[in-house]
Amino acid sequence: MAGKKGKTPKKSVGGGKKPEVVQDERLQAIVLTDSFETRFMPLTAVKPRCLLPLANVPLIEYTLEFLAKAGASEVYLVCASHADQVSAYIETSKWNMPWSPFRVSTIMSLESRSVGDAMRDLDNRGVITGDFILVSGDLVTNMEFDKALEFHRKKKAEDKDHIVTMCLSKASQFYRTRCHEPAAFILDKSNNRCLYYQDIPLASSKHKTSLAIDPELLEDVDEFTLRNDLIDCHVDICSPLVPAIFQENFDYQYLRRDFVKGVLTSDLLKKSIYSFITDEYAARVESWQTYDAISQDFIARWCYPMVLNTNLLDDQTYSYESEHIYKEKDVVLAQSCKIGKRTAIGSGSKIGEGTKIQNSVIGRNCYIGENIIIRDSFIWDNTVIGAKSLIEHSLVASGVKIGSNVILNDGCVIGFNVMVDDNMEIPMGTRISETPVRKKATQFSDSASYEDDETAKQDESTKVISPAYELVGTDGVGYVYDSDKAEDDDDASVIDVVTNSLTYKFDDLYLSDDSISSTAGKRKKKRSMSTNSIYTDREGDDYEDDEEDEEDFAVEAIATVERAMENNHDLDTALLELNTLRMSINVSYHEVRSATVVALLRRVYHFIATQTLGAKDAVQKVFSQWGMMFQRQAFDQEEFVDLSNLLLEKVVAQGFEKPEFILFSALTCLYDLDILDEDAVYTWWDQVSQEEKYSQAKTLTAKWIEWLKTADEESSEEESEESESE
Structure with a gap:
């Protein structure tokens, strides 16, 4: 009798060969949908981070797109907080359809x-085979995973103790959000084996940056490299031993600072971890700063071929226009509204007369009234904004209603379904939720819950929170959310203080116009073009005029100078690029000088903040090499006075710890290079600004100018005496 289809009949003779064991070639993926943090509160009290929209696409979609291109055949979503929402979303998504590239399952890990x-x-x-x-469920990347997997398999064949390959992305030294969770990797230069890992403090924390490593870890290593220029996007290729090691070490909570550091320093495990370093775009939305930066990068197409008009969701209909403008179908734009560069608008949204958005x-189905200004902001679905309001670098969640003449200042986060009355102003960095949020979430969880009245009465430890009528108005709905971290005095919470805010923090960020993870060599230049009806469905009305052109020039010019310094271009090449850019956008030499000053000071700030050089050496290094650019940017005394004013203004704006020393060193360096002469210095000093904010920065310069004048007088006296004797 023949055996059943699909099964091999048993052999009656015991002496035959055993069937060959075929290794399981399925590629499994584990997605941690919970961040185990509270950085996106109060939004994550309502919805998990992985379902929050980035450029109108839920974050989990970017992660699953990456896994589909990576060739994963089984994907397990590990769900903790709001697990029911994640499960419901996946059940109705394209990833649960019969034609999905992989089989997706949710694991309820509620504890x-x-x-x-x-x-x-x-x-x-026991799901890992x-x-x-x-x-993580908040990953945005276009990396070619095949190369990483090939690297992992090669190292595994060479090293039987290899258990993890960490995928790290190169970053230019000026990338925007270098502040969040910085870390140092010590790698074997010959094979990229990780020898040591350590978190490093922020420059703003005032803690000294140093690594303490056991010399035994460097034995048998011919040459190693210390890297702190890598973005850790938490894409790891792991062996089945990794979960078992966590099982054996119950004190391991974090993937890097506990697991990786513990494995590398353990005398018992004797396991090795390698690093695969890629040039591709890879970053995690792990803080407000990264949310902001990655959104801008995605809109600006730095994650190509993953772009908004590929329409990652089945019902999306985005089309792409020049200057990085995206619009879905059924968008209604008033004739006089102005849609600026790097803007996306979802279907069903209506923009009123005279409104400016840039x-x-x-999101979808939003109603934006008349004469509203929205800049650098994120407006989610089903939001209503009244006439003559100003939204400046803020996030407005779904279902929010904002009245007329409302001002949202830098860094505001308005939670789901909040209502704000007319004529209200929300202070910088304020976070508002629809109902009070219970602050009893564990330190590892991004989850929290809304506190109802009965529970508040029963729990004496919970503070009674009153509605924020002074912010949302008497008919408004909203409660102020204060981060638990803000109440701590521990210096260790500096990272959380920085990353818990959407507000621009100049002291804590290494500011740049580069992509968060693009290297300078890969960054594509963009030339600003005149705006016309092709961008805004209007005719005969340019947007933002000269002020907008100057802003475009500043962004690109600063990036040009930074790129020249980073890649050590010669001065002539850098000046040629700047001049070409100046003529293409038609701006004055004042804008050229301003951009150059900003770029040079950022370079100085970087050297000081990373403790690469002291303040004096940093200024000397940067200005002695690149200060010569000003010789072809300023041509008369008036322009040299303008250059001195720019140095004063930008030194203060950059937020140096000792601005007086930076300004003094920069001026004296330019003076020694014969770029600034005494007449120009004296003329500038006679008319220098007397504003209070510049007082500290001018203290050393005042003494230097006094010394110059004294030296001049003595020199004049000597010359007159010599002439008399002759």
Whole structure:
């Protein structure tokens, strides 16, 4: 009788060969949908971070797109907070359809409060059958995973103790959000084996940056390299041993500072971890700053071929226009509204007469009234904004209603379904939720819950929170949310203080116009073109005029100078690029000098903040080499006076710890290079600004100018005496 279809009949003779065991070639992926942090509160009290929209696409979609291109065949979503929402979303998504490139499953790990808990839960369930990809649900990347997987398999064949390959992305030294969770990797230069890992403090924390490493870890290593210029996007290729190691070490909570550091320094495990370093775009939305930066990068197409008009969701209909403007179908624009560069608008949204929107994302079914200004902001679905309001670098969540003449200052976060009355102003960095948020979430969880009245009465430890009528108005709905971290005095919470805010923090950021993770060599130049009806569906009305052109020039000119310094171009090449840019946008030499000063001071700030050089050496290094650019940017005394004013203004704006020393050093360096002469210095000083904010910065310069005048007088006296004697 023939055997059943699909099964091999048993052999009656015991002496035959055993069937060959075929290794499981399925590529599994584990997605941690919970961040185990509270950085996106109060929004994550209502919805998990992985379902929050970035450029009108839920974050989880970017991660699953990456895994589909990576060739994953099985994807497990480990869900902790708001697990029901994640599960419901996946069940109705394209990833659960029969034609999905992989089989997706949700794992309800409701008791997990850290990455370590989630890994131990995975080990208990026994779902891991081979090497797997471990990623976070907030990953945005276009990296070619095949190269990383090939690297992992090659190292695994060479090193039997290899258990993890960390995928790290190169970053230029000026990328925008260098502040969040900086870390140092010590790598074997010959094979990129990771020898040591350590978190490093922020420059603003005032802690000294140093690494303490056991010399034994460097034994048998011919040459190693210390890297702190890598973006850790938490894409790891792991062996099945990884969950087991977490199981054996219950104190491991974090993936890097506990697991990686513990494995590398353990005398018992004797396991190795390698680093695959890519040039491709890779970053995590792990803070407000990265949300802001990655949104801008995505709109500006730095994650190509993953761009908004590929329409990652089945019902999206985005089309792409010049100057990085995206619009879905059924968008209604008033004839006199102005849609500026780097803007996306979802379907069903209506923009009123005279409204100006730039560098912002507008969700679906939003009603934006008349004469409104929205800049550098994120407006989610079903939002209503009344006439004559100003939204400046803020986030407005879904279902919000904002009245007329309302001002949202830099860094405001308006939570779901909040209502703000007419004529209200929300202070910088304020976060408002619809109902009070219980502040009893664990330190590892991004989850929290809304506090109802009965629970508040029963729990004496919970503070009674009153509605923020002074901010939202008497008919408004909203409560102020204050981060738990803001109440701590511990210096260790500096990172959380920085990353818990959408507000621009000049002291804590290494500011740049570069992409968050693009290297300078890969960054594409963009030339500003005149705006016409092709961008805004209007005719005969240019947008933002000269002021907009100057802003375009500043962004590109600063990037040009930074690129020249980073790649050590010669002065003539840098000046040629600047001059070409100046003529193409038609701006004055004042804008050229301003951009050059900003770029040079950022370079100085970087050297000081990273403790690469002291303040004096940093200024000397940068200005002695690149200060010569000003010789072909200023041509008369009036322009040299303008250059001196720019130095004073930008030194103060950059936020140096000792601005007086930076200004003095820069001026004396230019003086020694014969770029600034005494007459120009004296003329500038006679008319220098007397504003209070410049007082500290001018103290050393005042003494220097007094010394110059004294030296001049003595020199004049000597010359007169010599002439008399002759």
